[in-house]
Amino acid sequence: MDLTSLFFTDYSTSRARFREAASRPGWSLQSHPIDAVGPDGRPLTIDVAIRGPDIGPALLITGGLHGVEGAFGSAVQLALMRRWEESPALAPPMRCAMVHGLNPYGFAWGRRFDENNVDPNRNFLLEGQAFAGSPPGYAALDPLLNPARAPRSREPFLLRALWNVARHGMPALKQSIAAGQYDYPRGLFFGGSGPCEISRVLERRFGEWIAGSDEVIHFDFHTGLGRWATVKLLLDHEPTPAVRAELTDWFGERTFEVGHAEGVSYTMRGGFGEWCSARAGARQYLYLCAEFGTYGPIHVVSALRIENMAHHYGVSGTREWQRAKALLQETFCPASPRWRTRTVSRSVEMVQTTISKLKARSG
Numbered sequence: 001m002d003l004t005s006l007f008f009t010d011y012s013t014s015r016a017r018f019r020e021a022a023s024r025p026g027w028s029l030q031s032h033p034i035d036a037v038g039p040d041g042r043p044l045t046i047d048v049a050i051r052g053p054d055i056g057p058a059l060l061i062t063g064g065l066h067g068v069e070g071a072f073g074s075a076v077q078l079a080l081m082r083r084w085e086e087s088p089a090l091a092p093p094m095r096c097a098m099v100h101g102l103n104p105y106g107f108a109w110g111r112r113f114d115e116n117n118v119d120p121n122r123n124f125l126l127e128g129q130a131f132a133g134s135p136p137g138y139a140a141l142d143p144l145l146n147p148a149r150a151p152r153s154r155e156p157f158l159l160r161a162l163w164n165v166a167r168h169g170m171p172a173l174k175q176s177i178a179a180g181q182y183d184y185p186r187g188l189f190f191g192g193s194g195p196c197e198i199s200r201v202l203e204r205r206f207g208e209w210i211a212g213s214d215e216v217i218h219f220d221f222h223t224g225l226g227r228w229a230t231v232k233l234l235l236d237h238e239p240t241p242a243v244r245a246e247l248t249d250w251f252g253e254r255t256f257e258v259g260h261a262e263g264v265s266y267t268m269r270g271g272f273g274e275w276c277s278a279r280a281g282a283r284q285y286l287y288l289c290a291e292f293g294t295y296g297p298i299h300v301v302s303a304l305r306i307e308n309m310a311h312h313y314g315v316s317g318t319r320e321w322q323r324a325k326a327l328l329q330e331t332f333c334p335a336s337p338r339w340r341t342r343t344v345s346r347s348v349e350m351v352q353t354t355i356s357k358l359k360a361r362s363g
């Protein structure tokens with residue numbers, strides 16, 4: 001199978017291919033509209049394909065929470081569905097739910113954020129947590145991160161970013177920028193002023209997807225952090241010794257970490273994984289954010305910054321606007337055939353390993 005052929009960077013084509021694959025026998029298909037439309041004026045939906053029984057262990061496979069990353073998440077889902085169709089013995093005997101394009105607005109419009117500039121992965125606050133506040137240092141960085149103007153052909157961001165890294169260190173800077181802020185609605189990593197529409201859809205439907213399963217392993221596919229084409233499984237909390245031993249056996253000792261600024265990631269507020277674990281109740285719930293590396297952190301923030309400026313202050317269709325969109329797409333879904341092949345292959349391998357281990361465990 002040519003894995004590069006499974007990448008569709010436009011939302012409409014990606015959605016159509018996913019729904020076509022989910023129309024095969026054994027799958028049931030759901031479609032949950034959001035109150036926004038795509039560039040073609042058509043409605044946007046979160047689509048879900050489900051197969052298998054309502055009891056026992058379950059696999060939940062999600063992608064596209066950060067819109068523009070949806071092309072990669074969709075490619076992984078299509079690769080798995082095709083493999084299982086071609087080799088039924090490899091298909092999961094347990095429940096499997098695939099959620100396509102969690103942030104359909106961001107996917108369709110080439111953004112990481114939703115229609116209100118909300119970063120969905122900062123919006124899943126738990127009961128009692130306030131949609132207010134910013135990390136220490138964000139206010140001082142706001143003029144650099146979020147200038148109120150359209151992007152220019154030459155931006156002074158790189159030198160100023162390097163100066164800040166030298167002054168504060170990369171871990172502290174990552175934590176200040178990306179942990180999630182609730183005070184700058186047009187700024188990067190804005191967590192919203194209340195639950196966004198994606199959160200509300202998930203609040204209504206999440207329980208259906210995991211149904212009566214007593215154990216859930218959730219792969220949530222992301223890109224942008226870490227070394228080129230390599231994966232780190234980010235955990236939302238410190239695993240028990242038993243879970244740590246199991247993850248080491250399944251994927252290798254160095255493949256996972258609890259999110260913190262000294263590693264690939266950082267500690268954040270309003271994360272999807274913590275919310276899912278809380279909603280799972282008494283179930284055993286293992287959330288694995290499968291983060292595949294693309295470009296360096298300064299490049300990633302620069303691409304986010306330029307696209308955000310173009311979105312809020314630029315003119316649609318201009319050269320600088322198109323450049324900003326293309327840069328963001330390349331940053332989070334590189335066109336390199338080698339990157340695409342390696343990342344999807346590794347994703348399929350991890351999911352198949354999980355299926356094999358669950359089958360062996362159940363006897």
